[in-house]
Amino acid sequence: MKRQLAYFVVIFIGFLALAGHFINYPPLNNFIDNDATQWFDIISGFAAFLGVINLLQLHTNKLVYKRKNWEYSILTIVSFMLMIVFGFFYIGMEGIPRGAHLKVEGTAFYWMFDNIYLPLGSSMFALLAFFVASASYRAFKIRNFEATLLLISGVLLMIGRVPIGHIIPWWMSVEIYICIIFALTANKFSNRKNMISSFILCLVIIPLIIYFLNITHWNLFKIPEVQEWIFDVPATAGSRAIMIGIALGTIAQSFRIITGREKSILGD
């Protein structure tokens, strides 16, 4: 019975939310737009207490029973209590009403937030730069054709996005393209000597051909334009394909949930 009730609530609210987007009944539209979200916020607010209790319970148990890594729990509990004191009891400044002190510069809570919490958060965010570098290194390793394409587009995007990309002359772009083509076709050459000589020949002859054909103004020879094209066309096409898949998946998942077929969320 308890479970049936949960299914009923899920199905009823699901259909109600859907109906709110199509039926012209202001109380229903208002419920979906405002009341329902407020209900959710209220329930979440109560759950916040559960979160806090869970956190304290977990770390107190760890500390009391001296479980593995219990030392870190001291730090968690002390920091937690300290913020409670500065948030609820000690303001640290004259003439500031309780509650408003959370957003007033100079109060103890604000000082802790500004000098401890924010730098720690920023440090974590800054770590992202190093993780991006190590992830890019792994992704750009030439293992197969796809990884090579990724490397080429990555390099072109990087060059095109930095100021130096705008001052690269047309002939240097041509040389870069020749290098890329030879990097992709190098394994097709049976003789290394032939490969090197044709590479050098191409480096000299192709820019001359382009110059005499008077096509140096083509966007193909401007790296920033090429990077713009990579970003706007192939990358957008790929991400839109994923977006369409996500949208269809969301509809199908929602359909399974509001018709009561997907019961795993309720433990079935």
Next chain:
Amino acid sequence: MILKRKLTKYVFLPTFIIGIYLYNPFDIFLIGNEMSFVFIILICFVIEYFIEKSKNGEEIYMRPIAAIKAMEEAVGRATEMGKPVLYIPGIASLDEIDTISGLIILGHVSSMTAEYESDLHVPVAVPIVMETAKETCKESYLKQGRPDLFREDMVHYITDDQFAYAAGVNGIMLREKPAAVFFQGKFYAESLILAETGNSIGAIQIAGTGSSSQIPFFVTACDYTLIGEEFYAASAYLSGSPEMLGSIKGQDYVKVFCIVMILVVFINSILFNFSLMNFNITDFFRINLIK
């Protein structure tokens, strides 16, 4: 008789509903949402049709998805190594479908950990998600006949703050060195921080998210990634029930329809731009959502 019933249910009924919506008697429907309404009705009926078909015993072929197949392998590996399984359900609340999908997959993963008697660790960033995840795990352990293995601190709250949560989870990863890490839910900038740390400890990592901007990071740092709709289909795939598999088949047919429509729009746009056709189909597709 069966054909008549099917025709009524899957052709006449949706046509009737759409007809009523477009006719809009007594202004009971909102104006401007017609396109989305028509497509939602069509998609739902197509999915329903395939669910029905599958329930009636039709064989459904499912393309093998490496990431889903690897889930059991990952839990098995953790059991063999005597190390825990870490499951991260993202940092969003329950109002995101990604979090709900992540929790549904958690149900399946916790069933596996109960079966293999492996240790499961679920740090969460939102208290309401913690409660739901706890219930999901408890039910799974109960269903597997191993309620004794379920611990209340299996699912625990860390913090709501994005980077503080990332720091907390990174700490758990570095201290406990889990053998398998699952990232299933809604992720933002912390995705790469978490996935790279998981990679550095040599854990087998399986990710799944609907955040298209985070998918490249997971693809780079994780062993397997559920991309796009695969993530939402995972729970249906894992359940193996014909009803759920039918819905995936229906979803795939809708995708085929979308591909055809994209081609039609593409050809029409070319013809329209060269003035070979004076009807622009994109005007028809433009949805004016009131909300």
